[in-house]
Structures are given as C-alpha cells and as structure tokens.
Amino acid sequence: MAKRIIQVEEKVPFKMLLPLSVQHMFAMFGASVLVPYLFGINPAIALFMNGLGTLLFILITKKKAPAYLGSSFAFIAPATIIIKNMGYQYALGGFVAVGFCGCILAGIFYKFGTKWIDVVLPAAAMGPVVALIGLELSSSAASTAGLLDKVVDPKNLIVFLVTLLVAVFGSVCFKKFWSVIPILIAVVCGYIAAVLCGMIDFTPVLKASFFAIPHFQFPKFNINAIVMMLPVLLVIASEHIGHQLVTGKIVGRDLIKDPGLHRSLFADNFSTMISGLIGSVPTTTYGENIGVMAVTGVYSVQVIAGAAILSIICSFIGPVAALIQTIPNPVIGGISFLLYGMIGTSGLRVLVDHQVDYGKSTNLILTSVIFVVGLSGIKISIGNISLSGMVLACMVGMILSLVFHLLGKCHMLNEE
Template identity: 75%
Template sequence: MMAKKIIQVEEKVPFKMLIPLSIQHLFAMFGATVLVPFLFGINPAIVLLMNGIGTLLFIFITKGKAPAYLGSSFAFLAPANVVIAQFGYPYALGGFIAVGFVGCVLSFVIKKFGVKWIDIVLPPAAMGPVVALIGLELSSSAASTAGLLDEVVNMNNVIVFLVTLLVAVIGSVCFKKFFSVIPILIAVVVGYLTAVCVGIVDFSPVMEAPLFAMPDFTMPQFNLDAILMILPVVLVIISEHVGHQVVTSQIVGRDLIKDPGLDKTLFGDNFSTMISGFLGSVPTTTYGENIGVMALTGVYSVQVIAGAAIMSIICSFIGPLAALIQTIPNPVIGGISFLLYGMIGVSGLRILVDEHVDYANSVNMMLTSVVFVVGLSGVTIQFGNIALTGMVLAALVAMIMSLAFYLFAKFKWLNEASEEPKDML
C-alpha cells in the first residue's frame, strides 16, 4: 500500500492548492475561536484579526519550523468571566496581558535551563495518555456542538452531523490526488449544503452585514485583584502548550521541543496573548483542531498555516465574508470536530507505540493507568477561580508521579517488577 504523500513543514505548495488548504484550516478553527468572544460578549472581528496576526508572529518567532494556528483560548473562560462581572472587560484584558508576560518570562527560564526535565517529569508512559486526553476530553464537546446531547435531539442536526462526518471519514480513505488532502474542506462544504437543504441555515446576518467594518479595539485596564484572579491560568496554558508541541512533533516526525525549541514556541504563544490583550482581543493558544487537520491530511506546511492566518485577518474587515462563515451550523462543526479530536487522541496512543513502552514494567503501568483515569473521571480540583480538571489535572498528576518514581529509582527503592524503566533512567 502506498503511503500518503507528506508535505513537510518548510515545503511550499502551488497557489492553486494553497487557497483550498488554507480555507480548510480556517474552517477547522473557526467555530471554536469565535465562540470565546461570544461568551465574553465582544465582537468576534477583533479576535479573527488578532488570531491571524498572532499566528503570523508565532511563525516568525519560531522561524517557520513549528506549524501551529493560534486560536482563542478556552482556559481563561472561568476566571475572566468573574473579572468581567466584577470589574469589566478592560480589566480582564489586563489579566490576559499579565499571564502572557509571565509565560514569556518562563520561556526565557526554559531557554536558560533546557528541556531535559520534560523526559523526567513526563516520560512516554505519562506523556502518551496526557496527549491522548487533549483529544478525548473534547469528545463530549464535539457531540454537544453537534446537538447530539440536547434533551430533545433535532433530527435535522443528526442528518447534517452524519453527512459531514461520513464525507470526512470516507474522503480521508477514498479520495485521491488533490482531493485526498482537502477532505475536511469538502466535508464542510457538503455538510453546509445539506444544512441549507434541511433549512437550518440563516442567511440574514450575511444580508445585514456592512461591506467593510473596522474591528472594535479596546484598551486594557490594570487592577491587581483582577490580575491575581486570572494569573493562575498560566499553569493550565503551560501544560496545554507542552502537550500540543509533543503531539505536533509526533505528527510531523520532528522534535519541536528541541528545534525550534520549547522556549521559542512558548514565547510565540504567550507574546501573541500579550499583543491581543493590548488591542482588546482574547488570549490565544495553539489549536487542537488544526493539529488534527495536519494529522489527517499529511500537510504540515507553515505556508498553508500562514495562508489561513491571512484569510482570518481579511475576514475581520469584510463584513459579509465573516458573517457567511459564521452561518456554518453547529452540526457541521461538530461533525468535523468529532473526527479531528479523535485524531489527536490517536496521536497520544502513537507515542506509546513508537516509544515501545513496556507494560510489563509496573512503573509504566501505574503511570498510564492513573493518568487516564484522572483525565477521564471528571474529577476537579478548585484553586480560587481556577478549576483543574481533564488533561491539565492529569498532566499535573503525571508530573508528580513521574518525579516520585524517578526519585524512587535513584534511591533504589523500586521492586524487581519496576526497576530500571527504560524511559526514566
């Protein structure tokens, strides 16, 4: 069987391919990235603008070596909503800037002390399930977006969801030549047309949108109490960022933690959050949806990511275009997400396979077992306004357990079934 053709990170693609490939990435991230500003009560146009600018900055900072699209971060929702209710949105922006600044400082600390600590606190037996949880914990979100978890399920939503998902799945294994690298785009188009046919698309926002509109810029305000409410989110975004870089490394077949380096990717991510905060937008993060697109299509080119970023910037100024994309119904987004989140989960399992994790070793067995259960159990630990749950809580538990087992090994406290684990010593 012939392997799928891979378009590597630094490779260029012909212009006739660049447009549809970039649109595919734009569609993949759009539903999630505009949801955050809606929840904050702000116009999504400024978010589309800053997501695009942030992505281009990230590509520049990482010297085009790390393919990633920066979309709206969900990690800030709980504390930011508290700040917005008490102080107002400008003070939440001050908190976003503070978190981005701390993240940038941490990137310089990592540059100084290196990344060897990752192999100790997150060996493959722990990293595999942590990465898998990035996708698996979002599975219910995909089903909810599609309307499958509603008390009364609308059959029109089910039809659109199934058509979108089936086209994406069948297209991924059956489409040939150029169509084989744009199954997500084709699935979105077919799903959208199906939604039009069953009557769940409202075109009135497109008709009412102005031809040209400037995004709403908001200046930040700073308050120490507001900043302290949001600042603990830095623990969440660091864990999320490391996980995303590891899974992207597995997909593209390159160690992005070493080249361009975790310090550069972390700086690029958090610098984007800072700039967004200064101009009135929401924090950014590398997006799992776009990681899933790369895993599915085998197209890793940063040129394509940059193309999607430029399109996002254009959409922020052209009213009807942005409005048209916003009319994509949730069942279409849910159908695509259903597949992409699963691809991320499989990437985590791939770490266990590629690293030949030995489950005859008790240390590996304990790490993977506990991390999976913690991540999928729904257990939540609350620190003030920050809730640690899912992948983030699992990552923290994994780090604590891995460090403890590492010390046990150093002090020769391990029994015969656990001694000399290959991935820790």
Template identity: 70%
Template structure:
C-alpha cells in the same frame, strides 16, 4: 500530486492548493475561536484579527519550523468571566497581559535551563495518555456541538443527526477514497457537503445566508484599552498552569505528527515565547488570549499537509475576514452539526496520536511504574474530577498532566535511590 503525499513543514505549496488548504484550516478553527469572544460579549472581529497576527508572529519567532495556529483560549473563561462581571472587560485585559508576560518569562527560564526535565517529569508512559487526553476530553464537546446529546429534556433533532452524519461520512470516506487534488482537502469538502445538507434540511435557512451576505462590506474591529487591578491579575494569573501544560502537550503531539522534535528545534522556549507575546498583544488591543489549536493539529494529522505556508495563509484569511463583514458573517452560519461532525474525526485523530506515541516508544507495561502512570493519568483526565485553585479549575488533560508530572518525579527519585520493588 501523489495521493496523501506528505507536504513537510518547510515545503512550498502550489497556488491552486494553497487557497483551499488555507480555507480548510480557517474553517477548522473558526467555530471555537469566535465562541470565546461571544461568551465575553465582545466583537469577534478583533479576535480574528489578533489570532491571525499572533499566528504570523508564532511562525516568525519559531523560524517557520513549527506549524501551529493560534486561536482563542478557553482556559481563561472561568476567572476572566468573574473579573468582567466584577470590574469590567478592560480589567480582564490587564490580567491577560500579565499572564502573557509570565509566559514570556517562563520561556526564558526554559531557554536557560533546557528541556531535559521534560523526559523526567513526562516520560512516554505519561506523555502518551496526556496527548491522548487532548482529543478524548473534547469528545463530549463535539457531540454537544453536533446536537447529539439531549439538553434539558429537549429531544435530539433528526435534522441535526442527518447533517452530522453527512459531514462525518464525507470526512471519513473522503479521507480514505479521495485522490489527487481532493486527497488533501477532505475536511473542506466535508464542511461544504455538510453545509449543503444543512440548507436542504433547513438547519440553515436561505434567509440567514442572505442576511450574512448583506452585512456591511468593510468593518473596523472594535479595539479596547486595558486597565490594571492587582486583584483582577491575581484572580487570572493561575491560568498560566493550564496554558503551559496545554502548550507542551500540543507541541509534543505536533512533533509526533510531523515526525520532528519541535521541543528541541525550534525549541519549546521559542514556541512558548511566541504564545506569550501573542497573548500579551491581544490584551493591549481588546482581544482574548491565544493558544495553539487542537483542531488545526487534527487537520494536519488527517491531511498530512504540515506546511507553515498553509498555516500562514489561514492566518492572513483570518485577518482579512476581520475587516470584511460578509465573510465572517457567512462562516458564522455554519451550524453545530457540521462543526461537530468534523470535530468527531479531528479530536479522535489527536487521541490516536497519543496511543501512537506509546506504541512508537515501545512502552513496557510489564513494569509497574509505566502501568500506574498511564492508568492514573487516563482516569484523572476522563473521570471529571477537578481541583480548584482560587478561581481557576484544573481538570481534564491539564489536571492529568500535573498528576502525571508529580507521579513521574516521585518514581524518578524512588528509582534513583533504588527503592522500587523492581530493583
């Protein structure tokens, strides 16, 4: 196999590569995807099961043309947390189902009216910074996960720094130096190297590993049925703004990585429909809403392996791990510095994809419109400014995207009526 040969979306992967590549994707998504159920105080097993099923449905609905892994969505944390505290988790599930149905309806609207509006509301000068923000706004999260930012006057642990540096160094130099078989699994090798460093520095202890391995072999996920309450649904429903903006951004950055227009083929309506159905089904069995995952997009960008067969393999592993106790327990022992080291590189890669979009589109910054769009979106997304809509907070990439869309529409009509000074 040639070093860094691109494995395209529809290509089959030889068995000796399929398993490690699938494990690599599973490790990339695992830390974030189990964090949501932990915060909701529910068993992560049902989430791993439904994330895997949702990903397989996504591949089926998009005809195997859009490589994406569906993991737990963080967008619902705020409003769902309030609903859980007030009425209980079953009523949050009812809200998840309502949002899932609304996403499906939105997909049919897009199917009916097309996607040409995206070029108007998100031209390259706006889309570039929006895509970049997907990775850049998560930079602090990666640093916090790695333990590199002091919390409550607690000094940074040198052991965490060492494990982080080992993980990041192997990922960075492995991506440049690895050849043949190892050239496509630098992320997996880096995770293993970081985990070994964590064992040597006792960031992870042998007793923790032993305890994980002695977990009950087979476990059934804990399913729950939803309940519906209008107040709970109204409280959660505005999250659809976040989901839609995030989904469009992820599909566009994935399109740039695989060098195919996924918005047109298989179509935004198909990918959005799959996301909505996955969220809806998750709500019916007690899981959490799903979304396409930036971590896995980053893995594809780093490895140049875009095959949906690999994504499907990761989904199947996720489903199996929901029933096999020691697997999930062992993966949960992967420490924050290892996840943080990998995230540093993956999030940065997504940010660079946004810059690449601007370069490829040859955006002319001598035009005031383009300069203003990119500047305002970047500042809005990175400044920490937030807009509160009921119980939903819009900030970061989502708020930057909405501001960019509004500005783009204004500029479009100003140019249409020849009112700009450039005309």
C-alpha cells in the same frame, strides 16, 4: 499506497494553497469564535488577532513549528467573573499580565533547558496525556453537534452525519489533490445539507457592510483582576507542552528541541499579551488544526500562514465574516468528532513508537493513573481556577514520574 506528506518547510502551489488554508481556518472557526461571543465582544477582533498571532508564532519559531493560534478556553472562568464585576477592559489587563508572565516562563525554559521533560514526562506518561487532549474533547464535539440534547433534532443529526461521513470516507477514499482537503469538502457538504434543511439564515450576510474595522479597545489594570487571572498560566503552559508534543509526533520532529519549547511558549504567550493590548481574547495553539494535519498529512507552515492571512482579511470584510458565522454547530461538531479522535490516536502512537514496556510496574501505573484522572471528571479548585481533565492528569503524571525517578535513583523500585 502511502499518503503524500507535505513537510513543514515545503512550499505549496497556489491552486492548493488557497483551499488548504481555508480548510485550516474553518477547522478552528467554531470554537475560536465562541470565546468572544461568551465575553460579549464582536468576533471580528478575534479573527484579526488569531491571524496576527499565528503569523507572529511562525516567525518567532523560525517557521519550524506548524501551529494555528485560536481563542483560548482556559481564561473563560476567571474572565467571566472579572467582566461581570469590573468590565471587559480589566479582563484585558489580566490577559496582558498572564501573557507577560508566560514570556518570562519561556525565558526560564531557555535558561535551564528541557531535559527535565524526559524525567517528568516519559513516554508512558506522555502518551496518555497527548491522548487526553483529544479524548476529553469528544463530548464537546457531540454537544456542539446537538447530539447530547434530551431530544435530538433530526436536522442536526442529518447535517452532523453528512459532515462526518464525508470527512471519514473522504480521508480514506479521495485521491490526488482531493485527498488533502477532505475536511474542507466535508464542511462544504455539511453546509449545503444545512441549507437544504432550512437551518441557515442569510439575513446577517445581506445586512453586513462590505468593509468593517474590528473593534479595538485598550486594557485597564487592577491587581485583584490580575491575581485572579494568573493561575491560568499553569493551565496554558501544560496545554502548550501537550500540543507541542503531539504536533511533534505527527510531523515526525522533536519541536521541544527545535525550534525549542522556549520559542513556542514565548510566541504563544506573546500573542496573548498583544491580544490583551488591542482588545481581543487570549490565544493558544489549537487541537482542531493539529487534527487537520494528522488527517491530511499537510504540515506546511506556508499553509498555516495562508490561513492566518485569510483570517485577518475576513475580519475586515463584513459579508465574509458574517457568512462564516452562519456555519451551523452540527457542521463544526461533525468535523471536531473526527479531528479530536485523531489527536487521541496520536497519543496511542507515542506509546507504540517508544515501545513502552508494560511489563514494568512504573509504566503500567503511570499510564493507568493518568487516564483515570483525566477521564474521571475529578476537579481541583485553586481560587477561581478549576484544574481537571488533561491539565490535571498532566500535573499528576509529572509528579508521579518525578517520584518514580527519585525512587529509582535511590534503588528503591522493586523492578530493579
């Protein structure tokens, strides 16, 4: 029997809404909170902005694009340098500038349309690019779980396996309501396993005050910091297009056309700009939540909005925020292990759905080159920005697709 699909616009009963929303919030939590930790700020402000940014995204995209905005990793390299030399407030100024320029880029998409995407990202290129979003993160999931350490801690392995196995077998064996919350159940089981292994310290929870206001601060602007940060725009634009493509394939809708790439890209960057103005970290659409949708078949924006509201509430409740922060890495790693794989599989689905003909040399070359570039570890540095993985592969694929298109127009392809 096919899994029950809850589509984008469908409403969900409250008894289902709460656990489904918690599931989304937990899925993004580990990676999302890591960024503010690296920047040396309290994660509560990131929880607040992730929730607010997600609600803004839903409104701007007319409730047609299910996406949860979490902390962006793309800014880490330049922001770390700026924070070290100038302070965090100047990094905030860079976030604002990048977000503003991203909003302008969205306006350019609105003016000139998106038909060019079919030229620069045909299915033979789109499929591997989407797959790389998940595949290049696979080592990150293993690392988070502690499986790449020189000596693997048995406790980490136990918690990882409990979390992963519950998620895997729950996704294929759970029935009725339980079938839509296997990720949440896996997180709970993994957490219980961590408690039994003595890995959880509840001291921060007991010491936390009940009500705590996130630490807001305002940006300062420096032209050098802004110039150092601006190249990130190329990275996040490529990442955003990839996420919208894979989400569209999962929910069975063309999100590039409706609500439109210009709306989703504007919403993504507008959120980043607001984040910089209030002292938070840049935001972006998140692969973990795309994976949750792929596993559960629940695409409702009501659920995403519920997760966003919960994130905002948790940012003000000290013990809750502290409790969530005690979720150990092996639990996050176990969940990510499955979710990243689901994203990779969605890329292969693009190739199948479009019936890509690999008898054509252009299709074979496109897919081959993109996979090799994305998985080889090649890096190209532009100033303080390093392009690698999916982003570099996407750029190479776009350039190669455009060249093949022009050669075809000139009747220079041998397959003609």
